[in-house]
Amino acid sequence: MRVFLGALALGYAAWLCQPLAEALSSGLSIPQVWSGLVENGTLLAATLLATIALYGLGGLATVAGLTWAPALYFAGVVGDIALRLAVTSGAAEPVAPALDVAARIDVALRPLGVLVETTPLTLAALLTLGLCILATGVWRGQKAVPLTDFWNHPPVWP
Numbered sequence: 001m002r003v004f005l006g007a008l009a010l011g012y013a014a015w016l017c018q019p020l021a022e023a024l025s026s027g028l029s030i031p032q033v034w035s036g037l038v039e040n041g042t043l044l045a046a047t048l049l050a051t052i053a054l055y056g057l058g059g060l061a062t063v064a065g066l067t068w069a070p071a072l073y074f075a076g077v078v079g080d081i082a083l084r085l086a087v088t089s090g091a092a093e094p095v096a097p098a099l100d101v102a103a104r105i106d107v108a109l110r111p112l113g114v115l116v117e118t119t120p121l122t123l124a125a126l127l128t129l130g131l132c133i134l135a136t137g138v139w140r141g142q143k144a145v146p147l148t149d150f151w152n153h154p155p156v157w158p
Contacts, residue, residue: 002062002136008129009059009073016052019098037096044086044099051079062133070134077126084119 023033037045058073080101087100097104106118114121 005133006059006063013052013055047083073130
């Protein structure tokens, strides 16, 4: 279960990183990609890179069963929310496509027939994934006994 949840977190981190990887594969250098992101502000670019790193590290820590996996993942969720708020509030005009996560998700989900607002839907899915990571028990340092085991086998009181 932890491997599956970690793979989902890593997949979302890779999806967030996709515009940057496409720019690098098209022949742009790292300083050119960075300068394209910094046009909208250094703080927004740093928030995007930190969010990608936190989701990736949270996914790896979940797979490894490390205690701090939920903290890393939820820090990535906070970074994701901060990035979305900064973009929707108009803090950066015009917005680089890599920074406009909500628009990218909207474009990805519309062909699937999703007709509701995608931002709350996506944030609810990310929160649910984080709660599932938390329920695996890695936050207590348990390698094999998930939190749900206590619910399935309550202790017998003498």
